[in-house]
Amino acid sequence: SQQGEEDPQALSIQEGENATMNCSYKTSINNLQWYRQNSGRGLVHLILIRSNEREKHSGRLRVTLDTSKKSSSLLITASRAADTASYFCATDASGSRLTFGEGTQLTVNP
Amino acid sequence: DVKVTQSSRYLVKRTGEKVFLECVQDMDHENMFWYRQDPGLGLRLIYFSYDVKMKEKGDIPEGYSVSREKKERFSLILESASTNQTSMYLCASSSPRDRNSGNTIYFGEGSWLTVV
Secondary structure, three states: OOOOEEEOOEEEEEOOOOEEEEEEOOOOOOEEEEEEEOOOOOEEEEEEEEOOOOEEEEOOEEEEEEOOOOEEEEEEOOOOHHHOEEEEEEEEOOOOOEEEOOOEEEEEEO | OOOEEEOOOEEEEOOOOOEEEOEEEOOOOOEEEEEEEEOOOEEEEEEEEOOOOOOEEOOOOOOEEEEEEEOOEEEEEEOOOOHHHOEEEEEEEEOOOOOOOOOOOEEOOOEEEEEO
């Protein structure tokens, strides 16, 4: 079953703009993670936010978590062409496995 | 850096063949996972293992089996490959001992399997 659902499915922006992707989930979680996947490659972990945190930053990434709405957002500021990739949220509800959403395909045009 | 290595990047197999996908991790992780990824369906968990010789079914185990004889190695087996198993397969590992990482998963580069 898919716990996380990303929105939008696809996003196309110009270099320098900010990109915002959203994730909704259904059950209580321990933490929520965001991953990035370049075309045809494996996923790479970007950032983790715990259920008792509301916001977290890492470089140009900003993640928010609203447990009352069961939603999270990933903001990439000052986007670059190299940020073009698919972005997935993953929820950890059990402590042993993650459940991934279907991803948002981000295209950053130079 | 954690390294998860999948033995084959691209495979083409015939319907009915037995297929082995091998995965090795070098970080002494307890947990290992096999996912498949298909367009529009995201990542779906096939099987996972939290210890040597232990395995748990994921969301789509039908048509697959797994083997974990050593801690660093987790194999996915397609007993009789079918065309609907054409997909990208991703192996991953994690450690519940690393409390700071919160069960972060480390992925291999993926294996593209085509069944003809």
